[in-house]
Amino acid sequence: MTEPSTPPKEVLRPGLLAGTTGLVTGAGSGIGRAVSLRLAALGMAVHGTGRREEALAGTATLAEGLAGSFAYTPCNVRETDAVTALVEQVAANGLDLLVNNAGGQFFAPAAEISQKGWNTVVDLNLNAIFAVTRAAYPHLKARRGAVVSMSLSGVDRGGMGFAHSIAARAGVLGMTRSLALEWARDGIRLNCIGPGTVVTEGLAGEAAREILDRLVAATPMGEPTPVEEVAELVAYLASPAGRLMTGQLIQIDGAAHLGPGLHLIAS
Numbered sequence: 001m002t003e004p005s006t007p008p009k010e011v012l013r014p015g016l017l018a019g020t021t022g023l024v025t026g027a028g029s030g031i032g033r034a035v036s037l038r039l040a041a042l043g044m045a046v047h048g049t050g051r052r053e054e055a056l057a058g059t060a061t062l063a064e065g066l067a068g069s070f071a072y073t074p075c076n077v078r079e080t081d082a083v084t085a086l087v088e089q090v091a092a093n094g095l096d097l098l099v100n101n102a103g104g105q106f107f108a109p110a111a112e113i114s115q116k117g118w119n120t121v122v123d124l125n126l127n128a129i130f131a132v133t134r135a136a137y138p139h140l141k142a143r144r145g146a147v148v149s150m151s152l153s154g155v156d157r158g159g160m161g162f163a164h165s166i167a168a169r170a171g172v173l174g175m176t177r178s179l180a181l182e183w184a185r186d187g188i189r190l191n192c193i194g195p196g197t198v199v200t201e202g203l204a205g206e207a208a209r210e211i212l213d214r215l216v217a218a219t220p221m222g223e224p225t226p227v228e229e230v231a232e233l234v235a236y237l238a239s240p241a242g243r244l245m246t247g248q249l250i251q252i253d254g255a256a257h258l259g260p261g262l263h264l265i266a267s
């Protein structure tokens, strides 16, 4: 696989997010961990969640010594009441940023997806995001905060083998654009990020590796997306520099969404 041609750059100034608070779902691994660490490095008090306590503890260890902080509470975002209660707890002293990052799916042709499999993926990647975002609304309104939801490169055009996930994330994009309108006068901004192929533990298996290699080879810029660059983009959207950015799908994918994209997995 082609590695990034240049090391990831940290372009935002130290202390940029000092005095702010954020909630990151799926903070114990991959993109969520990198986002949490970058936000904390920039001074944010980050609260992370996910189901595995040990994974969250790993992020906390890595956050030691950063300008901000990282605390965590294990929670399954598919359990709506629990995650809504968590938002209330985390936001008790204010909330400036919600990062809806927890997500995932299995690859399967639509004809092989059971109704339960469909519902599971839609619950995780759409219904949970609405529940958390709605719970965060009054708190974000009080601080004119922001929401960033992790989506998929190519979400707006479909992907073979990903019907459940694309449907859910296209729903999140529609929700994002709608709430960007509804909550604009509250000063709340909502955006989606569509990463290309990001090499994280979620894609660590042997079979996934082969698919990854094919996806990266088909990416016009020929590189995976470094996790640090996704994290920097989240921090930018959380910062005053992103003040007028709302309702967007920002695809950080080396033009993967313009090429054959996820269809390659099925070919």
Ligand SMILES: CCCCC/C=C/C(=O)SCCNC(=O)CCNC(=O)[C@H](O)C(C)(C)COP(=O)(O)OP(=O)(O)OC[C@H]1O[C@@H](n2cnc3c(N)ncnc32)[C@H](O)[C@@H]1OP(=O)(O)O
Pocket: 103, 104, 105, 106, 107, 108, 112, 113, 114, 115, 116, 117, 118, 120, 121, 124, 152, 197, 202, 203, 208, 211, 212, 215, 265
């Ligand atoms: C490869 C390049 C992709 C690039 C873009 C995407 C990248 C990423 O998203 S990175 C990865 C993030 N991590 C993951 O996606 C892995 C996480 N996935 C999961 O945890 C599961 O797939 C889950 C979302 C379904 C949640 O699993 P869980 O809560 O444990 O649910 P169950 O195992 O009980 O399954 C529920 C239901 O779904 C059916 N099912 C599960 N896997 C498959 C499959 N491979 N094919 C068909 N159906 C599947 C399962 O059978 C259950 O339904 P019933 O059989 O009707 O009970």
Ligand SMILES: NC(=O)C1=CN([C@@H]2O[C@H](COP(=O)(O)OP(=O)(O)OC[C@H]3O[C@@H](n4cnc5c(N)ncnc54)[C@H](OP(=O)(O)O)[C@@H]3O)[C@@H](O)[C@H]2O)C=CC1
Pocket: 025, 026, 027, 028, 029, 030, 031, 032, 049, 050, 051, 052, 053, 055, 075, 076, 077, 078, 101, 102, 103, 104, 105, 124, 150, 151, 152, 153, 194, 195, 196, 197, 198, 199, 200, 201, 202, 203
């Ligand atoms: N890697 C890639 O190439 C790409 C990834 N994405 C998306 O980015 C996001 C992060 O992916 P990535 O970091 O790669 O994958 P990981 O599998 O490393 O991360 C997913 C995270 O979500 C958490 N999570 C999953 N289900 C739940 C749940 N029910 N409740 C709470 N937390 C949950 C997991 O924690 P735990 O298991 O402890 O619950 C884990 O920390 C996902 O939405 C993914 O689909 C999008 C495009 C490309």
